[in-house]
Structure formats: C-alpha cells, structure tokens
Amino acid sequence: MTETQALSVVARNEHEIVMTRVFAAPRHLVFAALTEPGLLRRWYGPHGHRLVVCEIDLRVGGDWRYVVRAPDGSEMVLRGTYTEITPPVRLVHTELNEDCWAADGVDATVTYELTERSEKTLLTTTSWYPSTETRDNVLRSGMERGVGQAYSKLEEALESVDREVSA
DSSP states (O other): OOOHHHHEEEEOOEEEEEEEEEEEEHHHHHHHHHHHHHHHHHOOOOTEHHHHHHEEOOSOOEEEEEEEEOTSSSSEEEEEEEEETTTTTTEEEEEETTTTTTTGSSSSEEEEEEEEEEEEEEEEEEEEOSHHHHHHHHHHHHHHHHHHHHHHHHHHHHHHHHHHHOO
C-alpha cells in the first residue's frame, strides 16, 4: 500500500479538507504523537524532511511552532494556538504556514478527532481555510503526498513506541 492509498483526502466544502487514516495503535499513543515534541520529531514531515524546531505549550491559549527542514536546506515554518484540548479524543488549533497562506491574514483551523476501534485509531483531520483559493492552493501543493509520507512515518513511530512501552 502506498502512502496516499492509506490516507483519504477529501475537499468537503468551499473551505475544508478532511483527511482520514487508521493507525494500528491505541488513541492515547496517537494523541501523544500529535502533542509530544519527542514523538513529533520522529515522524513529522515527508520523507527526508526533519522537524528541527518543535515548540509546544499544550494548553488552551498556548502556542506551538514547528520548523521543518527539507533535504535541500529550505525550511517551512508553521505556527498556531491551541483552542481545544480533550485528551485523547480531540485537539483543535489554529495554523499558519508562514510561506503559503499568510497573505490571507487569517489562520487555518485544524481539528484532530481520534476514534478508537479494536486497538486501532481512526484519525480524522479537518482543516478549515479562510478562502476556497487557499484551500485549493493547499490541495495543489503536494500536501496529500507529504501528509501520506508523514503518516507512514507516524505508523512506524507508533510501532516503535508500542514496542518500547511493552518492553
């Protein structure tokens, strides 16, 4: 199975992209992988990319900031503020990609919903963008491929964490 076969990406309406992926891990581990810097550094970003800055103030009103470095040395800066935290079920934050959609002047809103079924977790990520143009630009950016690769790395990280916990 390729990365994009495991990931479903749908433009739901004029402003939203909905992504779903099932992980073979309990949702508390998936939630931890979305919120703990040590775990995020293991998987965040497409193949060959590294999360070189991972700042998280995990509380409602707390800020986060990531810097992802590509193999060619270029960097992508993402930042936002947490608006809802309900471990291990739901996480909501604003998001601004300083290189791509900052011109809109409005942050995106990203909602993660984690549903556990038989020791597997369905992760549903809904991203709301301030305009249809921004949403479409994100879809054209290669986001599906990049997220698919990152989620494959997340699956590997979750397997590793599960082994570490079981040992």
